[in-house]
Amino acid sequence: MLLNESRRDKVLHALETKHVSRVYRGGHNAWRRIAGVVDSSSRTRRIAALGQASLDGLTHQETNLGWVAPDRFERFPVAPQGRHRTLAQLHAVVRPRTYLEIGIDNGASLHAVQVPAIGVDPAPQITYDLGPHIAVARDRSDDFFARPDALAHLGGVPLDLAFIDGMHLSEFALRDFMNLEKLMPRTGVIVFDDMLPRNSLEAYRVRRTNAWAGDVYKVTEILGQHRPDLVVLPLNTNPTGTVLVTNLDPGSRILHDRYEELEAYCTTPDPQVVSPTWTRRLTARDPRRVVDSPAWAVLRDARSREVDLDAAMTQLRAIPPLR
Numbered sequence: 006m007l008l009n010e011s012r013r014d015k016v017l018h019a020l021e022t023k024h025v026s027r028v029y030r031g032g033h034n035a036w037r038r039i040a041g042v043v044d045s046s047s048r049t050r051r052i053a054a055l056g057q058a059s060l061d062g063l064t065h066q067e068t069n070l071g072w073v074a075p076d077r078f079e080r081f082p083v084a085p086q087g088r089h090r091t092l093a094q095l096h097a098v099v100r101p102r103t104y105l106e107i108g109i110d111n112g113a114s115l116h117a118v119q120v121p122a123i124g125v126d127p128a129p130q131i132t133y134d135l136g137p138h139i140a141v142a143r144d145r146s147d148d149f150f151a152r153p154d155a156l157a158h159l160g161g162v163p164l165d166l167a168f169i170d171g172m173h174l175s176e177f178a179l180r181d182f183m184n185l186e187k188l189m190p191r192t193g194v195i196v197f198d199d200m201l202p203r204n205s206l207e208a209y210r211v212r213r214t215n216a217w218a219g220d221v222y223k224v225t226e227i228l229g230q231h232r233p234d235l236v237v238l239p240l241n242t243n244p245t246g247t248v249l250v251t252n253l254d255p256g257s258r259i260l261h262d263r264y265e266e267l268e269a270y271c272t273t274p275d276p277q278v279v280s281p282t283w284t285r286r287l288t289a290r291d292p293r294r295v296v297d298s299p300a301w302a303v304l305r306d307a308r309s310r311e312v313d314l315d316a317a318m319t320q321l322r323a324i325p326p327l328r
């Protein structure tokens with residue numbers, strides 16, 4: 006979305022008021038998002054960048070009235086655990102040789118990783134100790150993947166597990182997936198955060214609510230429609246659901262060839278109308294059942310010898326939804 010100059014000034018003014026930064030962590034996050042799109046903190050540069058940047062997280066402050074009152078959440082089964090615990094359990098069963106995270110924020114989900122890892126974030130606010138085995142790339146993910154040596158820190162060891170939790174607009178998350186899949190083996194596992202918004206308002210592209218998922222849920226729809234070869238498992242995790250994807254095909258061109266059409270779908274303007282499949286979590290699996298699957302041992306085995314991966318993928322797909 007582009008803003009004219011006077012609206013940009015209004016947004017900046019709103020952002021600069023004490024009210025916004027005091028009351029809403031989102032106000033603080035909005036600043037960091039701006040920091041992610043400019044390299045200088047100068048006001049002129051920020052204004053210029055605001056004109057070009059996607060304004061998720063900002064427009065609600067234009068009026069300086071704060072967030073709109075959230076709609077009620079749809080009814081969905083109580084999630085047994087959160088996304089961080091689920092991610093930690095996946096680390097334990099996938100036993101990745103290396104790990105990559107897009108969108109690292111303060112390092113909460115990255116710091117416990119024991120294997121060589123890369124965190125990608127244009128404006129990280131790291132408060133955790135990250136050991137030397139974890140490299141932080143202060144980049145937007147698109148710029149990071151454009152570098153021919155992007156994964157150099159992993160020393161040529163295959164990338165087995167990745168977490169997509171950067172820009173919460175679907176075209177960004179889709180490109181993150183496309184870029185990662187090219188670099189990962191078939192047995193690689195990609196987890197997306199915020200894929201099960203709890204109502205349509207939470208999925209708006211222009212952020213209207215304090216807790217916000219964005220419209221990344223559309224990526225599950227795209228993968229379901231265009232890549233039936235993948236194993237795609239929505240997981241009922243707190244707060245806004247995750248999706249696990251495996252059976253990757255690094256050589257697949259399907260999403261790349263159809264990107265223009267897919268991007269048009271992704272960028273449909275608000276209001277978003279989210280299917281109950283996602284808001285009511287109709288196809289979501291219990292993350293504990295997924296973590297407990299015997300398929301993970303088979304996927305690990307496949308790194309060093311020939312095994313029947315099709316059977317393991319079928320086993321994962323067959324884990325029934327919660328309802």
Ligand SMILES: C[S@@+](CC[C@H](N)C(=O)[O-])C[C@H]1O[C@@H](n2cnc3c(N)ncnc32)[C@H](O)[C@@H]1O
Nearest residue numbers: 108109110113114125126128145146170171172
């Ligand atoms: C929700 S936070 C990540 C939280 C973290 N993964 C965790 O679970 O603790 C989202 C992060 O994505 C970052 N981000 C925004 N746009 C990005 C982009 N284009 N590429 C990579 N990261 C981005 C933001 O700076 C922010 O720190």
